[in-house]
Amino acid sequence: MSATQKVHKKSDLILRSYVAGVLIFLLLPIVIVIPLAFSQDASMVFPPSGMSLKWFERAIARPEFVTAFWLSAQLAVLSTAISLTLGGLAAYALVRFRFMGRSLYMGLFLSPLIVPTVVLAIALTMIFAQLGLLRNFWGLVIAHVIITLPYTVRVLSASLSEIGRDVEEAAMILGATPMRMLIHVLLPLLRPGIISAGVFALIISFDEFTITLFVSGPGLYTLPIEIFNYAEFYSDPTIAAISALLILFSAIGIIIIERFVGLRNVFK
Amino acid sequence: MSTVDKLSLMDEHKPKWKPRRSGRRILLAGLLAPALIVGVTVACTFLLMVFVSFQRRFPGDAEFTLYQYALFFQDSYLLETALRTIALGLVTTTICGILGYPVAWFLVMSSSRHTYIVFIVILAPLLVSIVVRTIGWTVILGNEGLINAALLKLGVIQSPLSLMQSFWSVVAGMVHVLLPFMVLSISSVLGKLDRSAIEAAMTLGATRSVVFRLITLPLSIGGVLTGAVIVFCLTVGAYLTPLWLGRGSVQVLALTIRQQVMDFGDWPGGAAQAVLLAAGAMTLIVIVSVATQRMGRR
Numbered sequence: 001m002s003a004t005q006k007v008h009k010k011s012d013l014i015l016r017s018y019v020a021g022v023l024i025f026l027l028l029p030i031v032i033v034i035p036l037a038f039s040q041d042a043s044m045v046f047p048p049s050g051m052s053l054k055w056f057e058r059a060i061a062r063p064e065f066v067t068a069f070w071l072s073a074q075l076a077v078l079s080t081a082i083s084l085t086l087g088g089l090a091a092y093a094l095v096r097f098r099f100m101g102r103s104l105y106m107g108l109f110l111s112p113l114i115v116p117t118v119v120l121a122i123a124l125t126m127i128f129a130q131l132g133l134l135r136n137f138w139g140l141v142i143a144h145v146i147i148t149l150p151y152t153v154r155v156l157s158a159s160l161s162e163i164g165r166d167v168e169e170a171a172m173i174l175g176a177t178p179m180r181m182l183i184h185v186l187l188p189l190l191r192p193g194i195i196s197a198g199v200f201a202l203i204i205s206f207d208e209f210t211i212t213l214f215v216s217g218p219g220l221y222t223l224p225i226e227i228f229n230y231a232e233f234y235s236d237p238t239i240a241a242i243s244a245l246l247i248l249f250s251a252i253g254i255i256i257i258e259r260f261v262g263l264r265n266v267f268k
Numbered sequence: 269m270s271t272v273d274k275l276s277l278m279d280e281h282k283p284k285w286k287p288r289r290s291g292r293r294i295l296l297a298g299l300l301a302p303a304l305i306v307g308v309t310v311a312c313t314f315l316l317m318v319f320v321s322f323q324r325r326f327p328g329d330a331e332f333t334l335y336q337y338a339l340f341f342q343d344s345y346l347l348e349t350a351l352r353t354i355a356l357g358l359v360t361t362t363i364c365g366i367l368g369y370p371v372a373w374f375l376v377m378s379s380s381r382h383t384y385i386v387f388i389v390i391l392a393p394l395l396v397s398i399v400v401r402t403i404g405w406t407v408i409l410g411n412e413g414l415i416n417a418a419l420l421k422l423g424v425i426q427s428p429l430s431l432m433q434s435f436w437s438v439v440a441g442m443v444h445v446l447l448p449f450m451v452l453s454i455s456s457v458l459g460k461l462d463r464s465a466i467e468a469a470m471t472l473g474a475t476r477s478v479v480f481r482l483i484t485l486p487l488s489i490g491g492v493l494t495g496a497v498i499v500f501c502l503t504v505g506a507y508l509t510p511l512w513l514g515r516g517s518v519q520v521l522a523l524t525i526r527q528q529v530m531d532f533g534d535w536p537g538g539a540a541q542a543v544l545l546a547a548g549a550m551t552l553i554v555i556v557s558v559a560t561q562r563m564g565r566r
Binding site: 214 | 292296298299300302303304306307309310311312313314316317320367368370371373374378380386388389390392393395396397398399400401403404405406407408410412413414417444447448476497498501502504505506507508512521522525526529530535538539542545546549553
C-alpha cells in the first residue's frame with residue numbers, strides 16, 4: 001500500500017465517523033422517547049427504573065387525545081384528497097404544457113415552502129377572521145390544502161415527467177377517448193406517484209403544528225396541539241407513549257413510500 | 269375486427285381525438301384553475317397582511333400610516349428580539365452547513381454500501397412529527413434527562429445543569445429539524461458535479477484539501493447557498509421549537525408576533541412585524557439568487 005493510499009484510508013475513516021456522528025445526532029432525539037414510553041416511573045426520568053404499558057393505556061384512555069386523533073385523521077384524509085386532485089391537475093398542466101408564466105406558476109405553488117411559517121400562519125389568521133373561517137373545520141381544511149399542495153404538485157410532477165408522452169399518444173392513436181386514456185392508462189401508470197404523494201400529504205397534514213395552532217381554537221385541537229397542551233401542564237411519560245405511536249405511524253408511511261417509489265425519488 | 273377494419277385503423281395514424289388550439293387553451297385553464305385559486309388566495313392573504321400593517325387600528329378607518337413600523341423601530345425590546353431571531357437563523361444555518369456538507373459529500377462520492385441507509389436516516393426525521401422531535405430534545409436536555417443523568421453518574425456534576433431554556437438548546441432543536449434540507453440541497457448539486465475535474469487535479473498531484481478549496485467547494489457553493497436560504501427562512505419563521513426548547517427565555521419574532529395578535533389583539537402591530545420578517549427573508553433570497561447567478565456566469 002502506498003503512502004497516499006494510506007492517507008486516503010485515514011481521511012475516509014474520519015469522514016465515516018463524522019457522518020456516523022451526524023446520524024446519531026439525527027436519530028437520538030427520535031429514538032430516545034421509545035424507552036420512556038415503556039417506563040413505569042411517574043416522570044420522564046432517564047434511564048427508566050422499570051417497564052410498563054400504563055402510559056400507553058393512559059394515553060389511549062384520555063378523551064381529549066381520542067377526539068383530537070379523530071379530528072386530525074379526518075382533516076388529513078380530506079385535505080389529502082383535495083390536495084391530490086388539485087395537485088394532479090396542476091402537475092399535468094405544468095409537465096405536459098408549455099405556456100407563458102409556467103415557472104411563475106411553479107413558484108406560486110411552491111411558495112408556502114419558503115415563506116417563513118409564522119408569516120403564513122398570521123396572514124391566514126387575518127384573512128380567516130374576515131371570512132369567518134377562524135376556529136372552523138373548513139378553515140383548517142383550506143389551511144392544510146395550502147400546506148400540502150407544494151408536496152403533491154412536486155411529487156406528482158416528478159412521476160408524471162417520467163411517464164413519456166408517447167404512452168398517452170399511443171392510447172389516443174388506438175382510439176381511446178381522453179377519459180378512457182386517463183382511467184386505463186395514465187392513472188394506473190401514475191399509481192406509485194399518487195400513493196407517495198398521498199402518504200406525504202397525510203403525514204404533513206397530520207403533523208402540522210404552527211399554522212394549525214393559529215387558525216384553530218378550543219374544541220378544534222388536532223393531536224399535535226393536544227400533545228403540546230398536555231406537555232405544558234404534565235411531565236409524565238404519556239406524551240412519550242403518544243410520540244412512540246406517532247413514530248410508528250411515520251415508520252409505516254416511510255415504508256409505504258419506500259416500497260412504491262423510494263424516498264430518494266421524492267426528494268430528488 | 270375484420271382485416272379491412274384493421275387496415276383502415278392503421279391508415280389513421282392521427283389520434284381520433286385531437287384538441288384544437290382553442291380547446292387546448294380551455295383544457296389548460298381548466299387544469300390550472302383549481303390550484304391557481306389556492307395560489308391566488310395565498311397571495312391575497314399576504315396583501316391583506318401588508319395592508320393591515322399600514323393601519324393604526326384594524327378594522328379601522330383604512331388610512332395609510334407608518335405608525336406600526338415607527339413603533340417597531342422605537343421599541344428596544346422588539347429590536348433586540350429581531351436581532352436574536354437573525355442570530356438564531358445565522359447560527360443554525362452555519363451549523364447545518366458544517367454538519368451537512370461532509371454528509372452530502374459522503375452520500376454522493378462514497379462507494380460505501382451504506383449510502384442508502386444514510387440517505388434514509390437523513391430523510392426519515394422529516395416525516396416524524398416536529399412535536400415528537402421536540403419532546404425528544406426535552407428528554408435529552410431536561411433536568412432529569414439523558415445528559416444530566418450521564419454527567420451525574422460520572423460524577424462530573426453534583427446537581428443537574430439547566431440545559432433547557434437557552435439559546436443553544438433552541439439551536440440544537442432547529443439544526444435537528446432543518447439539517448435534512450441542507451444535506452439535500454448540497455447533495456443535489458454535488459451529484460451533478462463533473463468528477464473528471466477532480467480526478468484530473470488528483471492525477472496532477474493536487475492534495476485533497478487543494479481539490480476541495482479550488483474545485484469542489486466553488487462548484488458546489490450554489491447548493492450550499494440554496495440550502496442556507498431554506499434553512500435560514502425556516503429558522504426565522506419557526507414557532508414551536510423556540511417556544512418549547514426556549515421555555516419563554518428565548519424570545520424570537522415568531523413568538524412576539526403571536527403575542528401581539530392573540531394576547532393583545534393588536535393586528536396591525538403583529539402584521540408589521542410579520543411583514544418585516546417576510547421582507548427580510550425575501551431580500552435574502554433575492555441577494556443569494558443574484559449572487560448564485562453571477563457565480564454561474566463567471
